[in-house]
Amino acid sequence: MTEPTAHRTPPGGPGAGVSPSRSLAPVGSRVLLESQPGATHTRAVRAAWERHGFHVEEADDAPGGGPPDVYCVVAVGNEAFGARPSAPLRRGRVARVLLAMARRGRGRAVLVTDAGPHVHAGAGPEAAAARAADQAWWQHLAKRCAPRGVAANTVRVGYAPFLGHVLSEQAENELLRHLVTRRPVEPAELAAALRVLASQGLGNVVGETLPLDGGLDATVVPMPSARAARPAHDPGPGVPDPFRLDGSVVLVTGASSGIGASIARECAARGADVVLAARRRPELEKLAAELREHGGRAWVVTADLSTPGQAAELVRRAWEHTGGLDALAHAAGAVTFDGPGDNTPHRERLLSLNTLSYASACDALLDRWAAAGRGGAVAAVSSLAAVSAPVANLASYGLSKAATTLYTHHFATSAARYGVRANTVLPGFVRTPMTDVTNPAFLRATNRLVPTGRMSEPDEVAALLCYLISPAAAGLTGAALRIDGGGHCLAGLPHLNPTTEGARP
Incomplete structure (x- = not known):
């Protein structure tokens, strides 16, 4: 038996620094970013895509040129995490881009949000209801686009200061005690989640929510003896490819x-x-x-x-x-x-x-x-x-x-x-x-x-x-x-009129 052979990393472009495994081949290089211009979370998500070699255009500045390979929509504004209120999705524009991708017959779409199903005491009910409405709208659009080759998914981030979440030291420590990981989300983790959802190997993951929130769904009971929060540490873009398993x-x-x-x-x-x-x-x-x-x-x-x-x-x-x-x-x-x-x-x-x-x-x-x-x-x-x-x-x-x-x-x-x-x-x-x-x-x-x-x-x-x-x-x-191709995440009845089942969205 011999040692594993070394895998060369491509010098640049989408997937640079990423495993040459065919499953991680990107669907394309062009990302259209739909987010609040100039906001902290906009800059952070842009950097997350660029970390893996994608070419990012912001929607307000995009020169056109047809539908993107990946459409990334950002909606960050959960008060429970100390975020500033965000505007609702610009649904008309989002729908036009997604449906153009569907007519072309391929692409990926990712909604990055800090909203989730949890009812936080620090979040206003009206704002939470608006975020929930946007997510439900996104899921329905995902179901319309999936038959036409566009896989739309969601990354649900938890507490992430690099996205503009700001809490007092006391509030932050209390929040982290409720997380399994005991630490905030790191930029490298968001970059990896976006990268994997833009890969060819996950084409049948549709309508799914990737919970990048430190295990918030566990609803951890923080006992007085709970360990202190772990410091966040982003290894930076120059470290070995995180998708690799070398040495494991x-x-x-x-x-x-x-x-x-x-x-x-x-x-x-x-x-x-x-x-x-x-x-x-x-x-x-x-x-x-x-x-x-x-x-x-x-x-x-x-x-x-x-x-x-x-x-x-x-x-x-x-x-x-x-x-x-x-x-x-x-x-x-x-x-x-x-x-x-x-x-x-x-x-x-x-x-x-x-x-x-x-x-x-x-x-x-x-x-x-x-x-x-x-x-x-x-x-x-x-x-x-x-x-x-x-x-x-x-x-x-x-x-x-x-x-x-x-x-x-x-x-x-x-x-x-x-x-x-x-x-x-x-x-x-x-x-x-x-x-x-x-x-x-x-x-x-x-x-x-x-x-x-x-x-x-x-x-x-x-x-x-x-x-x-x-x-x-x-x-x-x-x-x-x-x-499962969205069969459970986007559960519901199929087209009930056979004459329109094959119609384009």
Whole structure:
């Protein structure tokens, strides 16, 4: 086995300093920025795009020349974070740009906002209602544009002084005690979030909200013994590419096929060494040989995670083989349908494989990370069935995936003090050998409810998961990100008039 080969970084342009992994290829170079001229947050968001080599034009000064590759709309004004009030979205202009992009048939759009679903005592109800209205309007427009090749998403930032949030020292310290990360959002984290949403590899992430808010959704109870806020530290643009995984060792479960195998390949493409774990040794050995042929290091460890105790043993063996692990990418699992009568044995097997083995692996890793004084990252493949019931007889499977998602949220809060992050990815239907033999009529009916009109690809799920375990996502923990073509984020009825279903927005 040889050491990973070095990856050259392109000298300039979009994606300069970014991994050459194809999943991170940008959709284009031109960003049109819709924001308050001269405002602190406008300058900061512009700098975030330029950090990764994009050419930014501000909407008020743009010379024209057709729709942009990426349209970034900024709405920062949450009083709870000490922001100055902001004007409502200029909906007419925003709609014209987005619909022009939709007519062209491609592009990305990102709304950067500090508004969210939380009801803060320090925010006025009228201003909060106006922000909520703008977000609902954005989501409806996202649904109209998705079928025409424009993926619109939202980055929800928390407390970020570099965006113009100003609080007294006392108020700031109290706010940070309510966050899992105990620190403000950093410029590099916003830049990475924007960069990943402008990449080709996340084309089926639509209508999603990336919560870059320090784990605010955990609603942490700040006990008197809560640790002091951690100082923010932006490493600056000259540091190594945050999307890279060079020097990291990632344990990938379920790596013998499907999403797990795609995750292993994506990790290796970003410079990581990988431990491949699953039941089927021949498939693992074949994948390991492929990764070694491309200059990476790979180890094979077989394990049946439906067997109690195997997860902790897997971590022990993987750690001893490699000398230490930096991340867990958990893709092991099974999907089976409930039947008539008592489903207890079937349900217990799904919970054991899909949830309990994952929780045991997290426990074992946290013990080792804490003892070694090193941080880590965990990302699990859950399912859209954790938050919805798309078809009948998936109750046991949905229960196991909901438990996986909720466990990750709690684990993120518990593990944060040790410098460990944890997030989940919730795919909808993904193209795998199983879908190849699925009733075509069912797949057509499913895709009708998906704004992009298609399933996700395993590589797209892998790209999102690898972002979550990379330094680029240092400010994300406890998040559950969906990748389903907008099927859940933009849920609702499809076009009910078949004669207008294919009409352009």
